[in-house]
Every structure is written in structure tokens, then in C-alpha cells.
Amino acid sequence: EPEVTQTPSHQVTQMGQEVILRCVPISNHLYFYWYRQILGQKVEFLVSFYNNEISEKSEIFDDQFSVERPDGSNFTLKIRSTKLEDSAMYFCASSPVGSSNEKLFFGSGTQLSVL
Amino acid sequence: DQQVKQNSPSLSVQEGRISILNCDYTNSMFDYFLWYKKYPAEGPTFLISISSIKDKNEDGRFTVFLNKSAKHLSLHIVPSQPGDSAVYFCAASATNFGNEKLTFGTGTRLTIIP
Numbered sequence: 001e002p003e004v005t006q007t008p009s010h011q012v013t014q015m016g017q018e019v020i021l022r023c024v025p026i027s028n029h030l031y032f033y034w035y036r037q038i039l040g041q042k043v044e045f046l047v048s049f050y051n052n053e054i055s056e057k058s059e060i061f062d063d064q065f066s067v068e069r070p071d072g073s074n075f076t077l078k079i080r081s082t083k084l085e086d087s088a089m090y091f092c093a094s095s096p097v098g099s100s101n102e103k104l105f106f107g108s109g110t111q112l113s114v115l
Numbered sequence: 116d117q118q119v120k121q122n123s124p125s126l127s128v129q130e131g132r133i134s135i136l137n138c139d140y141t142n143s144m145f146d147y148f149l150w151y152k153k154y155p156a157e158g159p160t161f162l163i164s165i166s167s168i169k170d171k172n173e174d175g176r177f178t179v180f181l182n183k184s185a186k187h188l189s190l191h192i193v194p195s196q197p198g199d200s201a202v203y204f205c206a207a208s209a210t211n212f213g214n215e216k217l218t219f220g221t222g223t224r225l226t227i228i229p
Contacts, residue, residue, distance in 0.1 A: 004158070033216075035217075035219075042119075042204075042219045042220060042222065043159065043206075043219040043222075044219070045217060056216055091158050103149065103164065104161065108158045
């Protein structure tokens, strides 16, 4: 069964450093998402992406965050200058259409630890 | 801002019995509701969904009930099996308002006791 893959599974970085989290969505999907879950809290929406542009973003997704689809397969989340509070599990997801009426397929996540 | 609430952080149920997981929401614009299941070290996986035009949706052992007037939904699993042990997230979206994002609850950890 096709799946969303995320790399790396764990990322440790120093505060103030840039990190790039990578995702390969399911190949025929058109909509891409990043969510995150801080330990012990709920899964939170960060951003959705369609047709090479952001379609929606949350208040969490400030100027320190950016997303890119550099080629036909990868979807990346960049955090320019990490803060301690960015420590979380980051989930990439994709869907074949833009409505949540179609289920999102999530990757297994990247655990980001900012020291 | 807890628009979707799962007030029970954990639930233990005997194998073979019914598991009932509850979820409340506050945003009246939500019109589509989903349940996701999450195992450790994995991403959430879709389980079942319901549109606001329905009050019940069934898929095998899983049934979701929606009470719009109470802004409440529940997931019933019957009979419960050990493999059902996981964290269950309720999620909602306002798709008729062009809002694609999912708003998740904090999750309920279900443990099925053999």
C-alpha cells in the first residue's frame, strides 16, 4: 500500500539552527500538509499546500517556517531559526483531493528536538 | 482554544466488550468529523468519518454517532480486540466553509485488556 515517508525519523538541533524536514507524499496525491504534535498536546495544523503554493496556514506558521516542493516528489518544511518550543513530532500528510472528506494519509513523523 | 475536546485521556476495556470513546466540539461551523488511530512511532491513520448530514456511520466493528444539537460524537468499537489498543484522535473540519484543515482533539489512549 502506498505510504507517506518522512526523513529523518529523529532530528536533534541547537537552538537558532536551521532544519529541513523532508517528506515524500503518495505519488498521485495533490494536496500536502504539515501538522505537529508537541509532547502531551494535540495534533496541530501548520500548513496546507496545493499547486505549488500555500493554500492555508495557521498562526503557528510564522515567518520562521517555509514549505517547498523542490521537485516532483519531495515536500519539505524548513524552520529557519529553531526555538526550544519548536520541539515536537512533525507529521507530513497528503490527500488526493483538497477536502477533508477524503482521508489524509500521514507519515510516521519526524521527532524534532531543539536543545 | 480547544474547539475539539476529548475529556478522557485514557480508557481500559476488557477484550470482547464495547469501547466507547467520546468527543465534544464547540465550533458550529464544523461539518465533517473523523476518527484517527495512532500507534506509537507511527502517524495517525484514518479510521472512520461522518458528515454532519448523518447521525450514524458504521464500518465493521466501528460505528461513529453524531449528535449535532449536543455537539457531541462518539466512536463505538465492538467487540474490542487487543489490536485496538492505541491512541484515538477525534478531528473535525469546516469543509463547507472552504476550510480544509483538521482540528484535532488531544486523544484518548485505549487499552484493551485480554
